[in-house]
Amino acid sequence: MVKEIERAGLPVVHICTVTPISMTVGANRIVPAIAIPHPLGNPALDLEGEKHIRRCIVETALKALETEVDDQTIFDVKY
Amino acid sequence: MAKIKVVHYVNQFYAGIGGEEKADITPELRVGTVPAGDALNKAWGEEAEITHTIICGDSYFGENMDKASAEIMEMVKSTGADMFIAGPAFNAGRYGVACGTIATNVKNTLGIPVLTGMYVENPGADMYKTQIYIVATKDSGAGMRDAIKKMAPLALKLARGEKIEASCVEGYIPNGVRVNLFEKECGAARAVKMLIAKLNDKPFVTEFPMPDFDRVEPNPAVLDMSKATVALCTSGGSVPKGNPDRIESSSASHYGEYDITGVMSMDGDHWETAHGGYDPVYVNEDGNRCLPVDVLREMEASGRIGKLHNKFYTTVGNGTAVLSSKAFAEEYAQKMINDGVDCVIMTST
Numbered sequence: 003m004v005k006e007i008e009r010a011g012l013p014v015v016h017i018c019t020v021t022p023i024s025m026t027v028g029a030n031r032i033v034p035a036i037a038i039p040h041p042l043g044n045p046a047l048d049l050e051g052e053k054h055i056r057r058c059i060v061e062t063a064l065k066a067l068e069t070e071v072d073d074q075t076i077f078d079v080k081y
Numbered sequence: 082m083a084k085i086k087v088v089h090y091v092n093q094f095y096a097g098i099g100g101e102e103k104a105d106i107t108p109e110l111r112v113g114t115v116p117a118g119d120a121l122n123k124a125w126g127e128e129a130e131i132t133h134t135i136i137c138g139d140s141y142f143g144e145n146m147d148k149a150s151a152e153i154m155e156m157v158k159s160t161g162a163d164m165f166i167a168g169p170a171f172n173a174g175r176y177g178v179a180c181g182t183i184a185t186n187v188k189n190t191l192g193i194p195v196l197t198g199m200y201v202e203n204p205g206a207d208m209y210k211t212q213i214y215i216v217a218t219k220d221s222g223a224g225m226r227d228a229i230k231k232m233a234p235l236a237l238k239l240a241r242g243e244k245i246e247a248s249c250v251e252g253y254i255p256n257g258v259r260v261n262l263f264e265k266e267c268g269a270a271r272a273v274k275m276l277i278a279k280l281n282d283k284p285f286v287t288e289f290p291m292p293d294f295d296r297v298e299p300n301p302a303v304l305d306m307s308k309a310t311v312a313l314c315t316s317g318g319s320v321p322k323g324n325p326d327r328i329e330s331s332s333a334s335h336y337g338e339y340d341i342t343g344v345m346s347m348d349g350d351h352w353e354t355a356h357g358g359y360d361p362v363y364v365n366e367d368g369n370r371c372l373p374v375d376v377l378r379e380m381e382a383s384g385r386i387g388k389l390h391n392k393f394y395t396t397v398g399n400g401t402a403v404l405s406s407k408a409f410a411e412e413y414a415q416k417m418i419n420d421g422v423d424c425v426i427m428t429s430t
Contacts, residue, residue: 030299067302
């Protein structure tokens with residue numbers, strides 16, 4: 003789906019847990035997530051803690067969309 | 082048993098007529114062989130023989146496919162051959178397409194066995210590999226000997242109507258038909274051997290090849306995020322509570338489009354996941370863990386982004402066919418473009 007969105011002309015970032023799959027499938031801007039059942043959260047943290055990591059991931063995703071890339075790129079998240 | 086009569090199709094180059102400057106020659110039927118045919122005859126000995134060769138220019142065929150195909154079909158029929166062989170075409174695109182097209186036509190109309198050979202990336206391979214046997218060859222004519230070595234025995238088997246073994250045994254390009262076979266070693270032994278080879282940087286052949294995926298060039302970056310409309314999409318199955326559109330928990334047949342105007346957070350009272358491929362407890366509890374609406378609303382308020390698009394697109398990625406996903410996204414990408422979306426965040430579990 004990421005690739006079809008890209009093909010249609012929209013810049014797209016893929017936030018996903020299993021980044022090698024995203025690489026194989028062909029996403030160009032990739033941001034690693036936390037875990038398969040909660041990619042943008044962590045039930046082990048309190049609500050504020052969870053929101054913090056979510057903010058960090060989404061911020062990285064926005065930065066990825068603001069960055070020119072020539073090739074598939076994984077943008078690591080700073081927490 | 083009588084010698085099997087074979088008719089062979091080649092292009093202008095393998096007939097020794099010429100290169101690109103002769104690629105427009107019209108189909109011609111000759112008695113006898115060209116060098117590639119000689120090699121096949123030699124490999125077959127007394128079993129089979131190419132009696133006729135049909136030659137056609139690659140450009141002529143490419144530009145007049147229907148006409149050329151019909152002309153060639155008449156020629157094949159007139160020879161009364163028991164079998165038809167085309168190429169091998171290696172990585173020559175037009176030649177490969179010609180070989181595949183004619184061989185498939187001959188098989189379907191005349192009902193005689195057919196065989197061709199080409200490099201796996203030849204466009205003709207993808208077009209016809211599920212319809213006819215195509216021997217996997219190297220990417221240039223330098224692989225002729227190797228190609229003949231595989232094509233000659235497979236051609237005999239096909240002509241005699243013998244059982245065709247798996248692609249890894251016979252050397253044809255996998256055609257999607259599964260053939261059961263017994264391995265000498267058990268799976269554990271084979272897996273350990275593969276692992277050791279991998280650790281030592283030695284070549285090994287996977288028994289579970291990943292499908293080939295094509296690539297798309299990245300789009301330019303978003304210049305001013307503070308004015309951009311950002312849309313959310315997910316393969317994580319986020320849906321309104323109760324899954325009103327009944328998106329399947331696996332092998333989804335459709336996607337959902339849901340309005341989030343005024344929604345500040347994907348709370349568990351109103352949202353859930355339809356996904357059957359991961360433990361849904363955490364996302365059902367707090368849907369922002371899959372679709373980060375809450376933080377994007379904050380970023381919208383602070384001016385980090387222009388706005389969050391008022392619709393999101395969702396499906397269940399679990400076991401969903403690549404072709405379905407492709408069709409879903411093709412469709413909703415257009416909707417997003419029409420709605421003025423500037424960029425997309427896709428989340429996957």
